[in-house]
Amino acid sequence: MDDVSQLRRGAVELAVLRMLAEGELYGGALVDQLAGYESLATTRGTVYPMLSRLRAAGLVETTWHESPVGPPRRYYRLTDEGRAACERRSSAWRGLVADMNRITGGKEPTA
Amino acid sequence: MTIDEYVRRVRAALRVRNARAGLDELRDALAELSEAVGEDRACAEFGAPEEYAAALDAAFAEDQPDEFDPPPAGRLFGIPVNWSVDATWWRRLFDPSDTRLLVPKAFGWGYSVNLGAAAVRLGLLRPDDIGPDTLAELRTLDAASPLVATAVVAAANLAHAALARRGDDDLRDAIVAAAIVAAAALPTATKQPVIQRLTAQAFANFVLGAALGKAIDRHRRGYGVVAVAAGVATAVLGLTLPIRSAVERAARKENDAR
Numbered sequence: 001m002d003d004v005s006q007l008r009r010g011a012v013e014l015a016v017l018r019m020l021a022e023g024e025l026y027g028g029a030l031v032d033q034l035a036g037y038e039s040l041a042t043t044r045g046t047v048y049p050m051l052s053r054l055r056a057a058g059l060v061e062t063t064w065h066e067s068p069v070g071p072p073r074r075y076y077r078l079t080d081e082g083r084a085a086c087e088r089r090s091s092a093w094r095g096l097v098a099d100m101n102r103i104t105g106g107k108e109p110t111a
Numbered sequence: 112m113t114i115d116e117y118v119r120r121v122r123a124a125l126r127v128r129n130a131r132a133g134l135d136e137l138r139d140a141l142a143e144l145s146e147a148v149g150e151d152r153a154c155a156e157f158g159a160p161e162e163y164a165a166a167l168d169a170a171f172a173e174d175q176p177d178e179f180d181p182p183p184a185g186r187l188f189g190i191p192v193n194w195s196v197d198a199t200w201w202r203r204l205f206d207p208s209d210t211r212l213l214v215p216k217a218f219g220w221g222y223s224v225n226l227g228a229a230a231v232r233l234g235l236l237r238p239d240d241i242g243p244d245t246l247a248e249l250r251t252l253d254a255a256s257p258l259v260a261t262a263v264v265a266a267a268n269l270a271h272a273a274l275a276r277r278g279d280d281d282l283r284d285a286i287v288a289a290a291i292v293a294a295a296a297l298p299t300a301t302k303q304p305v306i307q308r309l310t311a312q313a314f315a316n317f318v319l320g321a322a323l324g325k326a327i328d329r330h331r332r333g334y335g336v337v338a339v340a341a342g343v344a345t346a347v348l349g350l351t352l353p354i355r356s357a358v359e360r361a362a363r364k365e366n367d368a369r
Contacts, residue, residue: 027239045210048238052208055242062242064362071355072362074239 008039013050014093015040017078017086020060024077027051051076059085114141117154124164133167191215191222201310205350207231208238226313226347235351240358246306248360253353254308257345258299261312265292265319272326281326288322291315309353313346320345 012034019025019033027048035041054060059082067073078086118138125131137157145153157163185192193203193215203217207227214225230236265288271277272285295315298307320342328335 027237043210044238045208048208051239052242062239062244064358064365066362070234070237071358073237074242 008042011093012040012042012046013054014086014089016047016050016054017059017082017089020076020078021083021086024063024075026065026073026075030076054082058082112154113150114138114145114154117141117157117160120160121164121167124161125168126164127168130164130167137163137167187220190220192220193218198307201307204314205306205310207236207241210238224317226310226317226350230347230351233347235347236354240354241306244361244365245354245357246304248357248364249305249309249353250357251305253356254299254305254312257316257349258296258308258312261292261315261319261345262296264323265289265315268319268323268326277326278329280329284322284325288319291318305353309350313350316342316346316349318342 015034015037016030019030025033027044030051031042031044031047034047051060055062055076058079060076061079062074062076064072065075118134118141121137122131122134141150141153141157144156148156200217203214204223204225205227206214206225207230209225210228210231212225212228212232213222215221216223227236227241231238265285269285269289272281292315295311298304298311320339323342324335324337324339326335327338
């Protein structure tokens with residue numbers, strides 16, 4: 001695991017929660033939406049285990065919908081607990097970003 | 112408490128092998144702090160050794176385990192080795208949410224094929240088709256019929272290898288395949304969850320196909336691949352078809368409840 005992976009893990013999870021806060025989605029759609037952001041793009045090998053963890057933690061729940069292609073498809077949506085966690089983490093994230101920008105912003109690394 | 116004792120207790124409580132790399136840093140930090148406040152006080156300020164170990168584990172963990180994650184495999188000469196067997200062993204052989212085709216062996220040293228990744232790549236399953244709701248919809252009969260078919264093929268192969276005197280190599284392979292098929296029936300015999308029965312049988316089909324393929328190839332060169340392909344196909348389909356049925360049942364059940 002490289003040093004950036006640890007930073008990305010929390011960010012991708014929060015991004016998934018935010019996307020689900022907008023409405024229910026299936027796993028493939030989440031992967032596609034994340035792919036629209038260069039720094040958040042990831043594989044389904046990361047997203048699906050993450051969704052499984054979020055479901056085990058009670059932050060998301062699933063429901064089945066008929067699919068135009070193939071068997072029914074599992075959709076994910078936030079639970080009340082997930083919605084609260086999403087707001088809490090979003091707020092913490094904004095604080096972190098503001099502080100980290102003050103620490104890292106505009107300074108060139110010294111040799 | 113002395114620094115040595117504190118570090119020893121942290122080390123004993125660690126669960127992630129890689130986390131031992133953090134012990135030297137811990138010792139240095141304790142030594143530095145102890146110059147100002149003494150060893151006992153320095154150790155107290157670092158909290159309970161078990162809590163420090165848990166924090167180190169979290170920092171060095173490569174995976175965040177969830178309900179389905181199998182135990183992390185150790186390594187011997189850079190190759191995964193796993194001697195633990197728990198209720199999630201089947202997940203190493205069949206995990207559709209894992210994109211890797213080759214995964215650490217469910218038991219032993221080396222790698223095995225992740226039939227779940229193969230099923231997803233073939234478009235037979237979706238990565239998140241496995242879940243508590245679909246597992247609950249798997250039926251005992253789903254596992255029983257394929258087991259009988261596999262056992263019949265393995266027994267016929269063994270009988271033919273022995274009676275037709277196909278040779279020592281054929282007989283040895285047939286015995287190994289029959290033993291693995293018999294072992295694959297253990298989850299059924301001990302009434303384990305259906306997914307464990309199905310996964311064990313899929314593995315047995317895989318092995319049986321390889322054994323038959325080797326035997327055929329010895330007598331008719333180039334034809335063994337047919338048996339190997341049949342083994343792979345029955346392994347993958349024997350797992351995916353019951354799961355697809357379970358998905359349909361889970362969706363129907365949920366719709367009926369609405």
